[in-house]
Amino acid sequence: MGYKGAMYELVPAGPQCWYIQSPAKAGLILAADNEVCLIDSGSDKEAGRRIRQILDKQGWRLKAIINTHSNADHIGGNRYLQNQTHCPIFAAGIEAALTRHPILEPAFLYGGYPPRDLRHKFLLAEESDAQDISSPDFPKDLGVIELPGHFFQMIGIRSPGNTVFLGDCVSSLSTLEKYRITFIYDVDAYLKTLSLLEGLDADLYVPAHAEATKDLSPLIRANRETVLSIAEKICTLCAGEGLSFETILKELFSCYGLTMNFEQYVLTGSTVKSYLAWLRDSGKLDVEFRENMLLWRSV
Numbered sequence: 001m002g003y004k005g006a007m008y009e010l011v012p013a014g015p016q017c018w019y020i021q022s023p024a025k026a027g028l029i030l031a032a033d034n035e036v037c038l039i040d041s042g043s044d045k046e047a048g049r050r051i052r053q054i055l056d057k058q059g060w061r062l063k064a065i066i067n068t069h070s071n072a073d074h075i076g077g078n079r080y081l082q083n084q085t086h087c088p089i090f091a092a093g094i095e096a097a098l099t100r101h102p103i104l105e106p107a108f109l110y111g112g113y114p115p116r117d118l119r120h121k122f123l124l125a126e127e128s129d130a131q132d133i134s135s136p137d138f139p140k141d142l143g144v145i146e147l148p149g150h151f152f153q154m155i156g157i158r159s160p161g162n163t164v165f166l167g168d169c170v171s172s173l174s175t176l177e178k179y180r181i182t183f184i185y186d187v188d189a190y191l192k193t194l195s196l197l198e199g200l201d202a203d204l205y206v207p208a209h210a211e212a213t214k215d216l217s218p219l220i221r222a223n224r225e226t227v228l229s230i231a232e233k234i235c236t237l238c239a240g241e242g243l244s245f246e247t248i249l250k251e252l253f254s255c256y257g258l259t260m261n262f263e264q265y266v267l268t269g270s271t272v273k274s275y276l277a278w279l280r281d282s283g284k285l286d287v288e289f290r291e292n293m294l295l296w297r298s299v
Contacts, residue, residue: 008050010058013212015161016206024053024073024208026123027157027165028060033163035137039157039165040208042075048077049170053085057120064139067091067130068147068152068167070098074103074208077123078128089130090138094152099130101173109266117262145200149190150183164202169193170219172210176226180256187278194224234275235284235298242297243278248272 009021016030024045027039032084034056041048057061062085063088067075070091078089078099091099098104106114106123118124131137133144139195143158150168169190170180184190197220206212210219237243237251249272253260258268276296279285288295 003272004058005256008054010054010187011212013119013206014159017159017161017163019056019165019206019212020051022050025165025212026077026194027159027163027206028054029157029163030060031063031139031141034060036060036094037066037142038041038081038106040068040074040167041065041081042287043073043125045077045080048080048084051077051113052081060238061085064137065089066139066142066157067095067099068131068156068208069151070095070102070105070125071151071168072102072121072123072125073098074127074167075102075130076100076125078130079126082257088135088137089128090133090135091130092133092144092146092153092155096130096132097126098152100129102127104169109270115262118266123266124264147193147196149186149193151185153214153263158202162201162203164199164200166205167206168208168233169197170207170210170223171208173219173222175209176222179258180226181230181252181268182223182226183267184227184274186233188281189226191227192221231275231279231284234272234279238285238296239298242290242295244293244295245269245273245276248276248296 010018013019013022018028020026022042026042029037062081064087064244065078080091102125110118141160145156145158147154147156147167147169154167156167177183191198197216204212204214205216237248249269282299285296286299
C-alpha cells in the first residue's frame with residue numbers, strides 16, 4: 001500500500017521494507033513495535049519533514065537513521081528528524097565524522113575553505129550527531145556492506161528480508177548519458193565495488209539515484225564502461241607535451257557537452273583529479289613540473 005505525499009511516494013521493497021521515491025531514495029525497514037530504521041534522510045529539512053509525515057501517517061516511530069554516506073543529499077534531513085524524535089544516527093568511520101562536521105564536504109571538494117558559492121544545502125548539510133556503526137546500539141538485524149569508491153567509506157544496508165540499499169555506488173543510465181562524469185572519490189575502489197556488486201545476492205537492489213531492480217547487471221556494466229571510457233579519454237588528451245589539470249578539465253567539459261559552474265567545477269574537478277591519481281598510480285600517466293606548472297602526460 002503506497003503513501004503519496006506532495007512529491008514523495010512510499011513504495012514496497014520486500015518484507016517489512018519500503019523506499020521513499022524522492023531525488024535520493026530513502027529506505028524504511030520495519031522492526032518490532034512499529035519502529036522503523038531510516039536509510040538516509042534526503043537533502044534538507046523539508047525532506048526530513050516529508051519523511052516525518054510518512055512515518056506519522058503509517059503510525060511508525062523512528063528508531064534510528066543509518067546514513068550510507070555523508071553527501072549532503074543523503075544527510076540533509078538528519079538534524080530535523082533527530083531534533084523531532086531524538087533518534088540515534090549511524091554512519092561508517094569518516095562518514096560519521098563528516099556528518100558531525102559537514103563543512104568538511106565543500107572544503108574537501110574545493111581544496112580549502114569554501115567560498116560562499118559552495119556553502120549551501122546542496123553541498124553543506126546541517127550538522128547532526130552521528131556515531132559509528134561499530135556502536136553496540138547499531139540495529140543488530142541490519143547487514144552492513146562496505147561499498148567504497150563513490151565516497152570515503154560508503155556502505156550499503158541489507159534488510160532482514162534481503163533487500164539491499166546501495167547508496168550511490170551505481171548511477172542511472174539517464175544520469176550517465178546526461179552528465180557522463182559522475183562523482184567518484186576513489187576510482188580503483190569504485191571499480192572493485194562494481195565487481196563486488198556482481199556477486200552480491202539480494203531479492204531487490206535499491207540504488208539511491210536509479211530505479212529499484214532485481215537485476216543490477218546492466219547498471220554495473222554501463223557504469224564500468226563509462227569509467228573506463230573516461231580514463232581512456234584522459235589518456236588520449238594527455239598524449240604529447242602534457243596538460244595542466246585546468247586544461248584537462250576544460251577539454252572534458254567541452255567533449256561531453258557539460259556546463260561549467262561553481263558546483264560542477266568542484267564536483268567534476270574533484271572526480272577528474274581522482275582519475276588522474278588512479279592513472280598515475282597505475283602507471284598510465286606521468287607528471288612533469290614545467291615553468292612552475294604541474295603537467296600530466298600519458299606514458
